[in-house]
Amino acid sequence: MIGTPYRGRLAPSPTGLLHLGHARTFLIAAERAGGGTLILRNDDLDTQRSRPEFAQAMLEDLAWLGIRWTEGPQPDGTEPGNFGPYAQSLRGSLYTAAFQQLSEAGFLYPCICSRKDLLSAPHAPHAEDEDEPLYPGTCRERNPESDEPSAWRFRVTDGEEVSFYDALLGPQTFIAGRDFGDFVVMRRDGVPSYQLACVADDAVMQITEVVRGRDLLRSTARQILLLRALGHSIPAYAHVELMRNERGERLAKRDAARSLRYLRESGLTPQEVRKMAIEEIE
Structure with missing residues (x-):
């Protein structure tokens, strides 16, 4: 993609309030976008946990923090850009088309294994792992x-x-069958997986660099395989170090005391919160 105008994205999920760890990642993403295009996408495929009030809060809190994006939903209700709608819940036809392309090319197979089955299998990951268990190939x-x-x-x-x-962590190599196995692209309830939806959206939105947390490194390896199978270009990647609490645990949306909304309502300024988000990695 040398010579291609920069197109980055912010892709929060409205399943809770954004916290300092999100602020760190999104501030770095905005900085790397520089004078290029920055897109905000509402990754709301988790219909059981996504809430409209969280979607509005993330727009307001990111804008308060000083992050500006040029495409996607804005706090005032407008949605500039040529690749909308920018909510994944409204982009189902795109994911269906990608699924059908993969299926017709012979990359997919059906699986009846439950998550409980996989977690009880040998080599199941520890709870700290970022994604689905290593699949043993049962089906x-x-x-x-x-x-x-x-x-x-x-x-x-x-x-x-x-x-x-x-761009932030240096060379990365993952081995299929060892670091990750056959992975889900469509759930049994017909909802596309994060891997499939993310790849389809990034390709259509012409994303040139993906900036996200380092807990998604293995997801990047999977998504590269999907991009190749679908015939799309591979973007650049930059994975941000995670922010952790005093017990060494990575921040989660349940950490209400570190949410941007809490910090904002506590009287902190955007500048103070920005410093809190980035000072540990400078």
């Missing part, structure tokens, strides 16, 4: 009954190296 060669509810998995090539250069 790879299974012939499912037509009436069985199934998720759909992307079949990886065991032993394949997926390498990329991270």
